[in-house]
Amino acid sequence: MCDTDHLEPNDGMSRRGFLGMAGAGTAGAVTAGLGVGAGMADPALAATTGVAGASKDPDAVDYEAPSGLAKDSPAKATALGWIDRGDQDIVGLNDRIWEYAEPSLAEWNSALAEAEFLRKHGFTIEWGAGGLPSTFVATFSNGSGKPVIGFSGEYDALPQLSQKPNSTQHDPLVYDDDPYAPNYGYGHGCGHSALGAAAAGAAVAVAHAMKRHRLDGTLKFFGSTAEEQLVGKAYAVKRGVYAGLDAFVDWHPASGNSASWSSSNALRSIAFNFTGTNGHGGSPIGNKSALNAARATALLSDMIREQHVDGTARLHFTIPDGGAVPNVNPSLVGIWFFVREGSPERVRILSEKIVDCARGAAIATQTRMSHRTTAAAWNMVPLQLGAELMHDNMRQVGPPVFSEADQRYGRGLQESVGVEPTGFDGTIGELKPPESVYTGGGSTDVADISWNVPTIRMGTAGIPTGTKNHSWLRTGATGSHAGHVAMVAAARYLAAVSVDLLTQPELLRGLKEEHAARTRRTRWRSMLPDDYQPPVHRPPDWFLERTQQSWPPRGITWPPPRIVAREKYSPIGPDLPPANIPPKE
Template structure:
C-alpha cells in the first residue's frame, strides 16, 4: 500500500543546480531542497536549459513569432466555425447525461460516435476501463503523433438549471430527513470533451484537405474527478508512442502556463464494528464514532503537520442512517495532495496513522484501499509559448452583453465582484519561484511520458468556484459555448503548428528530456491495484463490443463484511448492598 519506490535514487547534484541557475547564491539556497526531491526539481525552471530559462521573472516576454499562419490552420479553424452547432450539441448532450465517474455510459458513447463520424477508428476499454477509449486518425506517413484529452464525468450534488444565476437544482431527490441534489457538470467536463473532440476532428479535416502527415490520437478518459482514468491508462501503456499531448480545462480566465501542480494519493477507509440500539449503546463497536474520531484527528494535523504546499480533505461516504441504529460499516475517503509523490506519501502516511488510532480507540477494525495516485504535473515552457502565441493570434472569446449580464448575476449570487466573463488573454508569465501547492490532475502522469501543453478558457466568471453549481449553470449556456469554441480553436491551431513546425516539436522534446533526465517515473499505483469499477449495462457492452469483466478484474469484488463481536466490558458488577435511596 502506498509504495515508496516510485522515485529513482539519482537526483540533481549541487553542480547541476549551480550550472542551471548560473549563480552560486541562489544555488546554495535551493540545492538542499531540490536534490532531495527530484520530482519537484524536474517541474521547476531549474531544469530548463540556461539558454532558455527566463533570466528575469518580472520582465519576461513571451515570443510572438511561434504561431505561423497557414492554410492548414485556416482550414481547421474554419471547420470549427462551420461545425459549431454539432460541437455545442455534443456538449449539451453530455451536460444533460451528467453521469458519474466510471459510469459515463451515454457520455463516452456520444463522444466516440462524434469522432467516428469524422473518420476516427475507435478502440474501447483502454486500460481495462469500459468507458475509456482511444480514437485514431492517421494520414500520410503517420508522423508525428499528437494526443488529445477528452473527459466527460460529472460531480455529485452540483445539479443546476442551465443559464440560471440563482441556485435551482435541475435534479432534486426528495427525502424529508436528508434531501440531495443530482449530478452536474460543475467542472465543465462536458465542454472539455466536446471542445477537444471538435479540435481533433478539425485537425483531421485540415490534414486531409492540405495533405499533412501525422496521426491524431484522442483519449476518451473516465473518472478524472476521482483521479483514476489517465493514471491507470498510463500504467497500462495506453499513451505510449506520442510526440506531444495537448490539453485544456475550463477555467475563469484565458491563459496557459508551464507551472506544476500537486501530486495526490486517494485512499478510502472502512471501519467495521457491531450493531446496536441507540437506546442501549453499551457493548457496541461504533463505526460512526470511528469515522468521526478519524476526521477529528486529521484536523489536528493542519496546525503543525501540513506544509504550505499541502492540501488534505475528506468526504464521509457511509455512516449512520438513523439515530437509533449503530452501523456495522462506515466509510470515509481522503485526498492527500503535496508537491511531489514522495511528499504526498508522507502526508497520507500521517492520515493512515490517524485511521489506525481511531480504530484502536473505538475497538473497530479498519481496512483501507488506495483508490488513485497521480504525480505532480510536468510543464513544458516551449509548448506553453506556442499555445500562448496561438491564443493571442486567434484572440480572446467574444461574449455578448447578455452573456456578461448572466456572468455578473452569477457573481452577485456568489458575493463576488461583478466583472463578468474575462474577455482578454492573460499574459504568459513564468511559474512562481516558490511552489505554493494547488490542485491535482491525472493529466500529470501523461506529462511525465510526453511533452504536454495545457491551457484554459473563461468558461465561468471570475470569483465563482470550480466544482460549484455556478459552473454547472454556465456549462450548457451560451457563454459556455463561446468559451468552448475558443478552446477548440486554440487546441486545433496549436496542433497544426506541431504537425508543420518540426523545430518547435524538437525543442519541446529536448526540454522534456532535460527535465526528466535525473528521475525515473513509476506509477504511484501499487502492482496489486484493483480498479474501482461498476458493471456496465448490457446495451453498453453490446454497442462497444466489450465483454465483462475486463481481463484481470475479479468480479464480483470482495465483499467488505463485519464479523466483529461485542466488546468485553469486564466481569459483571456484584449487586449493591447499599439501602435504596429515599
C-alpha cells in the same frame, strides 16, 4: 523559430532553476528524509519548478512572451474554418453530455456520444483502453502516420452540483426531496462536458486539415473515465495506453483565457473502511461504532495539521455513508481522503501519517480497519516552450467574444456569491513565469501523462472571474451560451497549436528537448501499487453489447472482495451487584 539551444540538457541553471533545485521556501524543505542528497530538493518537485531553459529567459525582469511561434498556414485556416462551420455540432455534443451528467466510472451515454462524434468524422474507435469500460481511444492517421498528437476527453460529472443553465441563483435541475437528507443531483461542476467536446471538435478539425493538405501524422483522442476521482489516466498510463505519443495537447475550463507552465500537486486517494457491530442506538453499551472510528480518524487528521502538514499540502476527506438512521449503530462506515503534496515522495510520507491516524482510531474504538489506494497521480511536468506556443496561438486566434447577455449572466452569477460583478474575461491573459517557490494546489491525472509525453495545457473563461470550480456556478455556466463561447474558443486554440506541431517539426523537437531536460533526474514510476485494482462499476449489458466488450476486462477481479463486519460486542467486565445490596463478607 525557437532558439532550441537553450533546451539542451545541461548542468547550468538559471536563478529560478537553482531555487527550485536547492529547495527555497516550504516546497524545498525536503532533504535527506526523502532519500536524496543533503541540501538537494526532491527531484520530482525540482523538475516541475526549475526552469530547464526555453526560448526566452523567464528570470529576466522584462520577460515578455515571444511572438512568431504560431504560424499562419493554409492547414491552420482549414482547421479553424471547420470549427467555425461546425461549432453548433461541438455545442450539441457538450449539451448532450451536460444533460447526461453521469458520475465517474459510469459515463456510459457520455462516452458513447463522444466516441460516436469522432467515428462519424473518420476516426476508428477502440473501447476499454487499459481495461476500464467507459474509456476509448479514437485514432485518425494520414500519410506516414508521424508525428503522433494526443487529445484528452473527459466526461464525468460531480455529485450535488445540479443547476439549471442561465439561472443566476442556485436552482438545482435535479432535487431529491428526501425529508431527512434532501440532495441535489449530478452536474458538470468542473466543465468536463465542455472539455471533451472542445477537444473532440479540435481533433476533427485537424483531421480535416490533414486530409485536405496532405499532412503526415496521427491523431489520438483519449476518452478518459473518472478524472474527478483521478482514476482513468494514471491507470491507463501504467498500462501503456499513452505510449508512442510525440505530444499531448489539453485544456480545462477556467475563469480566464491563458496558458501557463505551472505545476500541480501529486495526490493519493485512500478509502478507509471500519467494521464494528450493529446495535440499537438506545442500548449502546458494548457496541463498536464504525461511525465513531471514521469520526476519530477525521479528528486525528486535524490534530496533525500544525506539525505535519506543510503549506504545499492539501488534506481533505468525506464520510460517504455515516449510517442511515440514528437508532441503528452502523457496523460499516468509510472515510475517503485525498492527500495532496508537491511530489510523490511527499505524498507518500503524509499519506502514511493519515494511515496511522486511522490505525489509532480503530484501536481506540475497537473496530477493524482496512484501506486501499483508490487513485494516485504525480505532479505535473510543465513546458515553457509549450506554454509560449499556446499563448502565441491564443493571441493569434483572438479571445472569446461574449455578448452583453453573456456578461449580464456572468455578473449575476458573481453577485449571487458576493464577488465583484465584472463578468466573463474577454481578454487573453498575460503569460507569466511560475513562481520560483511552489505553494501547492490542485491535482490532475494528466500529470502522469506529462512525465511520459511533452504536454501543453491552457484554459478558457467558461466561468466568471472570482467564482469557483466544483460549484453549481460552473454547472450552470457550462450549459449556457457563455460557456459555449468559451468552449468553441478552446477548440480553436487546441486545433491551432496541433497544426503548428504538425507543420513545424522544430517546435516538436524543442518540446521534446525541454521535456528531456526537465525529467532526466527523475524516473517516472506509477504511484499505483503493483497489485492495484481500480474502482469499477459493471456496465449495463446494453453498453457492453454496443461497445463489443466482455466483462470483467483483463486485469480486473470481479466481483471485488466484500468487506463484511464480523466483530464481537465489546466486553465491559462482570456484572456489578445492585447498589442497595451490600457485598457479602
